[in-house]
Amino acid sequence: MEPALRMADSPSEVPEGELSALIRAAGEGDERAWARLVDLYARRVFALARSRRLSAEMAEEITQSVFATIATKLTGGDYTEQGRFESWLFRVAMNRIRDEMRRRKRQATPTDPGSFALDAAPEADTSLAGAEEFDRLRAAMDELSDADREIVELRHHAQLSFKQIAGLLEEPMGTLLARHHRALKKLRDIIGRLDAGKGGDEDERKADAS
Amino acid sequence: MNEHDDTYEIETPDELRGIESALDRLGVAERASAPRGLEARVHRGIRGADDATSRPLPMHRRRTSARVAARLTALAALVAVVGGAWVALLSTNHAPPPSDTGVRLVSLEQSVDDLLALEALLDEMASVDTTAAQDEADEIDTMIGSPWDMIEKLDAAMGEEAI
Incomplete structure (x- = not known):
């Protein structure tokens, strides 16, 4: 991982006390505190939305909506900081994403298979190997149950700790860890199956060619 | 292993480290794929969310533009009717047979009556008091806000976002 990315991504760079102070200041309308929260x-949130293969525009719209909700509640005094800000923020985000996915399902009709198609995700990693790896991962994640998928996304896209995810999903830590491991195993198996299928197709093509 | 801040960090089995690392790389790629200026736009959006007075504006604009359009339509109709009446009046000055004069005068009088009735109708249409309906629409607009607000209210009602 690039050091620069780690600096920008790692939630651990904000100590709990500093985060609480930021949240208080933001609640009082401090512009710099808001800018910092948004940067963090x-x-x-955007990546969490993108993990469902939503378009960049929709992912941005969801991100905007999540922060508008957070701002309204923080400045309106509806939130009391108890060290659960991140869990709260990403719960709001998950609700928005679930709403959008439900809306898409409602709008899709069986006679219009094209309406099920989601937007292709962009490739930040432009290497062919990286792009292929990401495609396989996305395809495998599509086969996970919603519950398993959410854990994987909250962990790897939103970068939440297991403790935060357990709080957000209201599950015991042991259950959550077991589910995360089970989801990883499923992903590994699905990717193995996809690779085997791809290999089989290539063998068939070679056999046809010969 | 990944970079998560995790009090309950556990050792990932060797057989799953590969897939875990791949997911971490995908997460980094998705975060890096955010469009340029995302943070600035989100920040502007937060400031806009506080400006509650900006919401009724679209409804007001729609109402104003609808009024102007109705008045222009009424004006065009009035000009057309007056023009038609003027042409009819001129045509009566070109030596009509004496026997037709009475009939033409009655016809012209009828046209003028029609014109006045239409003008009154247009005036009435232009000055219809739609305040009550507009107030009602404003109320609905305020109540609904945006779909997100509606969802947010539902969420709040269901306690999904309980803090």
Whole structure:
């Protein structure tokens, strides 16, 4: 991982006390505190939305909406800081994403298979190997149950700790860890199956050619 | 292993480290794919969310433009009717047979009556008091706000976003 990315992405760079002070200041309308909160979390919310293969525009719209909600509640005194800000923010984000996915399902009709198609995700990693790896991962994640997928996304896209995810999903830590491991195993198996299928197709093509 | 801040960090089995690392790389790529200026736009959006007075504006604009359009339509109709009446009046000055004069005068009088009735109708249409309906629409608009607000209210009602 590039050091620069780690600096921008790692939530651990904000100590708990500093985060609480930021949240208080933001609640009082401090512009710089808001700018810092947005810098810390906007991309993580965006990535969470993108993990469902939503377009960049829709992911940005969801990100905007999440922060508008957070701002309204923080400045309106509806939030009391108890060290659960990140869990709260990403719960709001998950609700927005679930709403959007439900809306898409409602609009899709069986006679219009094209309406199921989601937007292609962009490739930040432009190497062919990286792009292929990401395509396989996305395809495998599509086969996970929603519950398993959410854990994987909250962990790897939103960068939440297991403790935060457990709080957000209201599950015991042991259950959550077991589910995360099970989801990883499923992904590994699905990718193995996809690779085997791809290999089989290539063998068939070679056999046809010969 | 990944970079997560995790009090409950556990050792990932060797057999799953590969897939875990791949997911971390995908997460980094998705975050890096955010469009340029995302943070600035989100920040502007937060400031806009506080400006509650900006919401009724679209409704007001729609109402104003609808009024102007109705008045222009009424004016065009009035000009057309007056023009038609003027042409009819001129045509009566070109030596009509004496026997037709009475009939033409009655016809012209009828046209003028029609013109006045239409003008009154247009005036009435232009000055219809739609305040009550507009107030009602404003109320609905304020109540609904945006779909997100509606969802937010539902969420709040269901306690999904309980803090």
